[in-house]
Amino acid sequence: RIDGARLTSRLAELSMIGATPEGGCRRLALTDEDRQGRDWLVAQMKALGLDTRVDAIGNIVGVLKGQQDGPAVIMGSHIDTVGTGGRFDGALGVVAGVEVLAALRDAGLTPKRDMAVIAFTNEEGARFHPDMLGSYVWAGGMSVEAAHREVDSDGIGLGAELKRIGYEGAEKPGFLPAHAYIEMHIEQGPILENEGGGLGAVTGIQGICWLELTLKGRPSHAGTTPMAYRKDPGLAAARINIFANELTKTIPNQLANSGVIRVQPGNVNVVPETVVMTLDLRNPLDAPLAKAEAAVRAFCAELAERDGIEVSFRDLARFPATPFAEELIAEVERSAGEFGLAVRRMISGAGHDAQMMARLCPTAMVFIPSIGGLSHNPAEFSTDDDMIAGANILLTTAWRVANA
């Protein structure tokens, strides 16, 4: 069993780094706050005697050596946050993984296989694209070089920031072969709470499509240019946002969000020249997701034709719906059963590092409820009881898989 007080106090410590006045965390990937969080994590891992290493994309790996060589049972998540982040998203999964290894050490137990915990770089995709970048590189989906070339919205390079904060490590991403991957995370949505609590055995992750649209019109004077003469990409962006929102009413389970809208030149009396906007489209099934994307593209083509706006697209992230391994989902359920905890199968709305690790090995996740379904919000909250329950399931499942 894990030490609940130690788990929650470790999370509270990490929460101080990048704490915001609203009670949340702002620890954007590869910023100084992220560096401080990393320094704290490395110190925790070393204090536990874990073999602690950093790879070339900044993933931090702590290994508890097992009795035999060979692939490891890996736990993990991330410690970066979005701009309006909470204290639990990602951080909890990393801290829980550390606590699992601490509990085993305290109990004097050595697993058959290696067991490890990884904090992956830039999971949120809030600063650099795509999201789940660290685990994507770890799983071989993207080269280290390509990832280093990513830039944030100020044009600052990921590679440069990794160097600056001292987390461009010597290891090759993926250096630790994976036997299985298990991630604990907050649900970040309202389903478990609406179902009366209990935990989630995650069956997979829905498909994700992130598009960046650049809309070019013609800057002109807002006082002298007749409405019919205008080519206003701001108005086009508004129509696209509403169109994507309407799609969610006709395509089952479709989600859409426009989280970024940047207008140039951004003067009150200038009809905009350029708008850069993003769309985050998701669906549990790949086919309707593709249909939603095609509908957006067709709508933009019409707009371009009708309103004289140039529209160009760039993929920021594109991950198919990812089912998890049935045998590992069943292990999560079994562990919950041993603790007498209610558990329900559910799909994940959010992307997670588990979605990338599923490319390499059998993968599963444990979800705990998010109060009010809130996440990416400073008011994000989960109870101590649920955190402790989730960490015990993580421990039990990982331990069993590591010794099977």
Next chain:
Amino acid sequence: RIDGARLTSRLAELSMIGATPEGGCRRLALTDEDRQGRDWLVAQMKALGLDTRVDAIGNIVGVLKGQQDGPAVIMGSHIDTVGTGGRFDGALGVVAGVEVLAALRDAGLTPKRDMAVIAFTNEEGARFHPDMLGSYVWAGGMSVEAAHREVDSDGIGLGAELKRIGYEGAEKPGFLPAHAYIEMHIEQGPILENEGGGLGAVTGIQGICWLELTLKGRPSHAGTTPMAYRKDPGLAAARINIFANELTKTIPNQLANSGVIRVQPGNVNVVPETVVMTLDLRNPLDAPLAKAEAAVRAFCAELAERDGIEVSFRDLARFPATPFAEELIAEVERSAGEFGLAVRRMISGAGHDAQMMARLCPTAMVFIPSIGGLSHNPAEFSTDDDMIAGANILLTTAWRVANA
């Protein structure tokens, strides 16, 4: 008569300061580019022997002493630009005023009254609000202290920037009493060109209402939050933009633009927390303008109620429709007639410093055609012939009024 070559070459010199690769100018108020433009202008004025002074809001005044004391005949405009500015908007009026005084000096003519040219600070309203700020302060509509407290979108203060660039002058705004004000400007719209060319005798300026809206929703996770749970101020902003645009189809002569849209936190996968947007509403008549504003406010109240978005409003600028002085409009027509130039009466779609000066004295403007009706665009263009014609009308009108 003015010296056409000298007029156009002065304008070309000023155009070099803040020149953009697209062939326009970016000389935002109180930036280093604006300072360079100001230094250039002051040197020009001093070289002509004008009594050159700067007031506490940075307005630059060059006076040609007349034979008698008393109020001056003032010409003027501005040298600041918007972010996607052209070479003519504002700069032409200032350079033409300088050329008028140069031509009089060359001809050895001394007017009865003082004649002056003023370059007013921050006419565009692109960096600081309201637009026409320098002439508004000059005309007593706003205190120097209040104007100094204005901040740009980065929170930098107008007073601090004035000091930094060395243009917080010793004079009190309005120190030079005004007998009449005449401003030459490009039309910035397509009317004159569509009418086959010729010049414009401006009868007045339409009403202007600039609103800043702050929309607050609830940040949440774009992958896990069911659409029905979201409070998305980005979507609200889109609906408001489209609503304002639709108003222009039902309220005669109504214009609307949303030139600023800033989204926080601005992450792909976060349903926005806050949007700050602006609306620029204009109408030649005050009553329909008030109706448009009321309709926008009512729509926002509905949205707030229905979608759970908090909406708050701030006035950035609010200037009523401003008729010019009939006797001075007629003088402009008479001057055009003397040169055999076609001239038509028209209302100005853009705000100008003349709108503020009309609070102090009889005011009029001369417009010259803008090719393609383009302005606030690097491709803004007017022909040499039209510039020279406009400057000759300015000279003739100002000279006659100064000697009447």
